Amino acid sequence: MDMLSELRPIFYPRALAVVGxxxxxxxxxxxxxxxxxxxxFKGKIYPVSPAGTEILGLRTYPNVRDVPGPxxxxxxxxxxxxxxxxxxxxxAKGVKGAEVFTSGFAETGEERxxxxxRELTLIARRxxxxxxxxxxxxxxxxxxxxxxxGGDFPRESGPVAFISQSGGHAVEFAREARxxxxxxxxxxSYGNGCDLNEADLLEYMAQDSETKIVAMYIEGPRExxxxxxxxxxxxxxxxxxxxxxxxTRAGGRAAHSHTASLGGxxxxxxxxxxxxxAVPVCGxxxxxxxxxxxLHLPASTGRRAGVVGGxxxxxxxxxDACDRVGLDVPPFDDGVQQKLGEILPAxxxxxxxxxxxxxxxxxxxxxxxxxxxxxSADCVDTIIxxxxxxxxxxxxxxxxxxxxxxxxxxxxxTPARVRDRYGKPIVIVLPVGPDExxxxxxxxxxxxxxxxxxxxxxxxxxxxxxxxxxxANVATYFARxxxxx
Amino acid sequence: MDMLSELRPIFYPRALAVVGxxxxxxxxxxxxxxxxxxxxFKGKIYPVSPAGTEILGLRTYPNVRDVPGPxxxxxxxxxxxxxxxxxxxxxAKGVKGAEVFTSGFAETGEERxxxxxRELTLIARRxxxxxxxxxxxxxxxxxxxxxxxGGDFPRESGPVAFISQSGGHAVEFAREARxxxxxxxxxxSYGNGCDLNEADLLEYMAQDSETKIVAMYIEGPRExxxxxxxxxxxxxxxxxxxxxxxxTRAGGRAAHSHTASLGGxxxxxxxxxxxxxAVPVCGxxxxxxxxxxxLHLPASTGRRAGVVGGxxxxxxxxxDACDRVGLDVPPFDDGVQQKLGEILPAxxxxxxxxxxxxxxxxxxxxxxxxxxxxxSADCVDTIIxxxxxxxxxxxxxxxxxxxxxxxxxxxxxTPARVRDRYGKPIVIVLPVGPDExxxxxxxxxxxxxxxxxxxxxxxxxxxxxxxxxxxANVATYFARxxxxx
Numbered sequence: 011m012d013m014l015s016e017l018r019p020i021f022y023p024r025a026l027a028v029v030g031x032x033x034x035x036x037x038x039x040x041x042x043x044x045x046x047x048x049x050x051f052k053g054k055i056y057p058v059s060p061a062g063t064e065i066l067g068l069r070t071y072p073n074v075r076d077v078p079g080p081x082x083x084x085x086x087x088x089x090x091x092x093x094x095x096x097x098x099x100x101x102a103k104g105v106k107g108a109e110v111f112t113s114g115f116a117e118t119g120e121e122r123x124x125x126x127x128r129e130l131t132l133i134a135r136r137x138x139x140x141x142x143x144x145x146x147x148x149x150x151x152x153x154x155x156x157x158x159x160g161g162d163f164p165r166e167s168g169p170v171a172f173i174s175q176s177g178g179h180a181v182e183f184a185r186e187a188r189x190x191x192x193x194x195x196x197x198x199s200y201g202n203g204c205d206l207n208e209a210d211l212l213e214y215m216a217q218d219s220e221t222k223i224v225a226m227y228i229e230g231p232r233e234x235x236x237x238x239x240x241x242x243x244x245x246x247x248x249x250x251x252x253x254x255x256x257x258t259r260a261g262g263r264a265a266h267s268h269t270a271s272l273g274g275x276x277x278x279x280x281x282x283x284x285x286x287x288a289v290p291v292c293g294x295x296x297x298x299x300x301x302x303x304x305l306h307l308p309a310s311t312g313r314r315a316g317v318v319g320g321x322x323x324x325x326x327x328x329x330d331a332c333d334r335v336g337l338d339v340p341p342f343d344d345g346v347q348q349k350l351g352e353i354l355p356a357x358x359x360x361x362x363x364x365x366x367x368x369x370x371x372x373x374x375x376x377x378x379x380x381x382x383x384x385x386s387a388d389c390v391d392t393i394i395x396x397x398x399x400x401x402x403x404x405x406x407x408x409x410x411x412x413x414x415x416x417x418x419x420x421x422x423x424t425p426a427r428v429r430d431r432y433g434k435p436i437v438i439v440l441p442v443g444p445d446e447x448x449x450x451x452x453x454x455x456x457x458x459x460x461x462x463x464x465x466x467x468x469x470x471x472x473x474x475x476x477x478x479x480x481x482a483n484v485a486t487y488f489a490r491x492x493x494x495x
Numbered sequence: 496m497d498m499l500s501e502l503r504p505i506f507y508p509r510a511l512a513v514v515g516x517x518x519x520x521x522x523x524x525x526x527x528x529x530x531x532x533x534x535x536f537k538g539k540i541y542p543v544s545p546a547g548t549e550i551l552g553l554r555t556y557p558n559v560r561d562v563p564g565p566x567x568x569x570x571x572x573x574x575x576x577x578x579x580x581x582x583x584x585x586x587a588k589g590v591k592g593a594e595v596f597t598s599g600f601a602e603t604g605e606e607r608x609x610x611x612x613r614e615l616t617l618i619a620r621r622x623x624x625x626x627x628x629x630x631x632x633x634x635x636x637x638x639x640x641x642x643x644x645g646g647d648f649p650r651e652s653g654p655v656a657f658i659s660q661s662g663g664h665a666v667e668f669a670r671e672a673r674x675x676x677x678x679x680x681x682x683x684s685y686g687n688g689c690d691l692n693e694a695d696l697l698e699y700m701a702q703d704s705e706t707k708i709v710a711m712y713i714e715g716p717r718e719x720x721x722x723x724x725x726x727x728x729x730x731x732x733x734x735x736x737x738x739x740x741x742x743t744r745a746g747g748r749a750a751h752s753h754t755a756s757l758g759g760x761x762x763x764x765x766x767x768x769x770x771x772x773a774v775p776v777c778g779x780x781x782x783x784x785x786x787x788x789x790l791h792l793p794a795s796t797g798r799r800a801g802v803v804g805g806x807x808x809x810x811x812x813x814x815d816a817c818d819r820v821g822l823d824v825p826p827f828d829d830g831v832q833q834k835l836g837e838i839l840p841a842x843x844x845x846x847x848x849x850x851x852x853x854x855x856x857x858x859x860x861x862x863x864x865x866x867x868x869x870x871s872a873d874c875v876d877t878i879i880x881x882x883x884x885x886x887x888x889x890x891x892x893x894x895x896x897x898x899x900x901x902x903x904x905x906x907x908x909t910p911a912r913v914r915d916r917y918g919k920p921i922v923i924v925l926p927v928g929p930d931e932x933x934x935x936x937x938x939x940x941x942x943x944x945x946x947x948x949x950x951x952x953x954x955x956x957x958x959x960x961x962x963x964x965x966x967a968n969v970a971t972y973f974a975r976x977x978x979x980x
Contacts, residue, residue, distance in 0.1 A: 090842065112842070113842045113843040114841065114842040114843075117807075118841070118842075144843070159891060159892075162891055174808070175808065176806065176807060176808020176809070176811070177806070177807075177808070178805070178806025178807065178808045178809045179806075179808040179809070179812075182806075182809075185891070185928070185929045186928075186929060186930075188929055188931055189929055189930035189931040189932075189934070190930075227808065229808075229811055255808070255811045255812055255815055256811050256814075256815065257815065258814065258815045258818030258819060259818060260814035260815070260817060260818040260823070260824040261811050261812075261814040261815030261818055263814065263824075263826065263847070264807075264810045264811040264813070264814040264815075264824075264845070264847070264849055265811045267807075267845045267847050268807030268808065268810060268811050268845065268851070269807065292815075293812060293816070293960060294812070295958065295960075320663070321661065321662070321663025321664075321667075322602075322661060322662075322663065322749075322752075322753030322754065323659070323660065323661020323662070323663045323664040323712065323714075323740070323753065324661070324663045324664070324667075325749045325753060326661070326714060326740045326741050326746050326749040326750045326753050327664075327740055327746075327778060327779070328749070329741075329743065329745035329746040329748065329749040330740055330741065330742065330743045330745070330746030330749075330777075331778070332745055333743030333744055333745040333746055334743060338745070339745040339748075339749075341748065356599065356603070357575065357597070357598045357599040357603075358598040358599075358629070360749070360752045360753065362748070362749070362752050364749055366753070406644060406647055406670070407644075443670070443671075444670045444671060444673055444674055445671075445674040445675075445942060446673055446674040446942070447674075447939060447942045447943055447946065449674070450935055450938060450939040450942065453935060453938060454932060454935040457930060457931070457932045457935065458932055461932065473780065475778060475780075
């Protein structure tokens with residue numbers, strides 16, 4: 011059976027049993043139930059609980075086998091030693107999938123936990139696919155399924171899948187992504203991966219037409235060789251962004267006690283990343299930045315950056331930051347320098363690359379001419395432009411009150427126009443600026459401007475370092491993917 | 496003459512001539528004048544301008560020699576070719592110091608600019624010390640002197656000096672530092688350093704009793720050997736945090752066109768950092784984080800970190816991040832693990848190091864017991880604890896309305912108490928969390944909480960990576976400084 015059909019009951023359940031719900035609202039069971047109700051699960055929900063008859067307005071059943079209608083998926087949060095019995099009940103009931111939230115299995119490092127987990131694996135082979143144990147479940151906006159906790163996640167779907175061995179990272183990424191316009195096809199926290207592991211889930215995402223970009227957090231793969239093969243096959247078609255954690259000594263130890271994973275050697279992973287066109291990232295911040303860049307940047311995104319910003323020291327820092335992540339900042343030829351020299355005054359600016367516009371911000375018409383000149387340079391693939399708008403937002407760069415907004419709007423609309431005219435990708439650096447408590451209104455406006463950029467397909471980043479890293483990741487991917495094809 | 500006396504007229508001028516002011520409010524001259532007035536310069540201000548009789552309510556003089564009283568410092572912003580004549584006038588008037596804001600000297604890369612700059616150097620030798628050219632001047636809250644632009648800088652002094660070859664970075668750091676409680680003795684943007692260079696200014700800071708921590712941004716030192724010697728002498732007594740820019744190929748090129756600097760080789764700098772107990776940082780963010788850590792962390796800050804946070808994946812990431820910056824995360828012995836096991840439930844937590852408290856936040860009394868247990872572990876020098884308070888602030892971790900504030904206040908006050916009781920430094924990671932526009936109130940509260948931590952001497956950082964890097968920098972410094980002494 012293909013993965014799409016096999017995992018359909020797990021991602022798109024029409025009926026869901028939540029096993030292990032109690033009246034105690036602080037417990038996982040009722041918190042998950044509440045998250046499902048808040049989020050608006052579209053199918054039927056059957057709470058399973060030995061005590062009581064109703065929880066959160068829903069009728070409860072003493073056992074999953076007592077549920078009147080068919081059940082596609084069981085969410086299980088009973089204590090570890092009771093999980094095998096619940097799974098047996100699920101098998102008897104014909105339930106096709108289970109997400110086991112309960113922890114206390116192999117990750118405890120104890121014999122008993124390992125034995126219990128092996129038992130789960132054996133039960134799975136008899137006809138029920140398991141996500142977990144020791145996980146936070148699945149978020150799939152199209153079916154209304156959500157993680158624990160995840161009642162507040164976006165209802166809209168998007169092209170990004172996140173396969174995460176960590177529940178915390180799954181939740182955190184889904185939340186952090188909200189403000190940056192990243193939307194998901196599926197987020198899966200698969201924990202110890204006793205049955206469905208990173209390889210199975212990647213195979214599913216390879217087939218899933220909803221998913222265009224795959225992001226992963228992995229502590230230790232369960233099927234290393236199969237996983238590497240799958241990455242090799244998929245990466246040239248869909249970007250696979252991988253945060254491999256636990257590669258350091260201390261990290262490896264922590265991974266072992268988190269999901270019973272063996273960290274693996276950095277060199278083995280490096281080789282995989284190079285051969286397979288997978289994109290390695292280090293941390294949630296880089297993961298989110300890179301996914302954001304993939305959402306908006308085209309295959310023509312290259313390593314030769316044209317950098318535009320205000321302030322000489324900031325240009326030096328920008329050049330250093332680009333170089334460190336492997337972006338070129340090629341010096342402009344005389345023709346380009348001369349054109350820039352006609353726009354910018356000679357003193358306090360630089361018409362080489364990076365372009366130092368001399369001030370934090372120049373008027374929109376000058377900014378447009380600078381961007382156009384840089385976009386027309388043959389040596390430039392991609393443009394990174396800093397717009398230190400906090401100077402206007404926080405009132406340190408004074409403009410007449412009405413003019414301020416027109417000035418900003420002119421600047422905000424420029425990059426998308428230049429991109430469309432010259433066909434070169436542009437990313438924007440939109441720094442936070444002074445962050446005292448009283449400055450929070452400027453931060454609110456900054457977020458609005460960020461959203462405006464996002465709506466025009468211009469990815470904004472808070473620092474140049476982060477922008478450069480994301481651009482470098484995307485450029486490296488497209489170069490390797492083209493070779494691999 | 497000692498540096499303190501020699502540079503007194505520059506840092507503490509009783510009378511200041513601003514040469515090159517016009518009525519045009521967008522020009523540097525009048526913007527600088529306005530900044531001085533806004534900031535509240537304590538001495539006399541004499542605008543010097545060939546045209547008109549009054550600017551911004553101040554009487555103007557056609558030439559600095561026409562000023563009736565004595566003048567300590569001249570701020571010069573006339574076009575480059577006129578600067579030598581103005582300096583001659585200053586010499587004639589007996590002015591002791593000048594800050595030359597004007598650019599268009601050696602940084603242009605042209606013969607004419609280099610010649611002009613040499614002329615300035617020669618004039619300086621005849622009895623006037625020069626800051627610049629191509630700079631933004633000096634910020635010294637004690638005398639009311641400020642940078643261009645800098646009318647909104649804090650009026651209070653503090654123990655940090657920032658010596659910056661870049662005016663943009665000088666302004667940016669002074670602004671960014673505000674929200675983090677970093678206050679300055681002096682900030683100097685010294686630009687091309689035709690007379691006073693990084694070595695002179697460092698020598699001054701070595702003698703300046705107001706200055707306890709020196710931060711520097713350097714593109715290319717003018718007197719490399721003397722500078723290295725000074726660092727070696729000073730660093731064991733006062734931390735010297737150095738951001739050396741322009742070390743990459745692209746960065747070196749940009750530095751050359753910014754301040755006519757030669758970048759230098761990374762290996763030479765690395766050797767200096769190792770021998771001299773200077774603290775190398777890479778970028779403004781790390782510079783600010785490291786200075787913040789030095790402000791609050793004692794000499795006992797060591798490399799063996801006890802890490803506390805909620806969520807297994809987050810613990811793995813924390814361990815990786817610590818390892819990458821050279822912090823140890825030693826596993827706890829059985830005694831400590833057992834004590835932690837009595838506080839935390841067995842499932843979904845970890846009592847090794849990092850400690851995974853299993854949830855984003857635990858009640859204050861449990862948090863205190865966890866911190867106390869970690870602080871009492873012999874293998875721990877320094878504690879890094881994540882407090883993901885945005886879960887409460889943004890309402891995703893629900894507490895009864897009144898209890899929420901009491902819960903948070905209990906958590907906020909715990910670290911300082913444990914630090915005082917056990918004598919071990921504690922830093923806090925206070926993540927921003929979801930950053931949609933609507934979430935800006937949570938950000939406002941987060942900033943208030945950050946300020947509360949600062950007031951208790953507990954340095955807060957937005958990410959674990961940044962906290963770990965700052966702690967590692969401080970720990971490395973104290974270890975090397977002890978050896979060097």
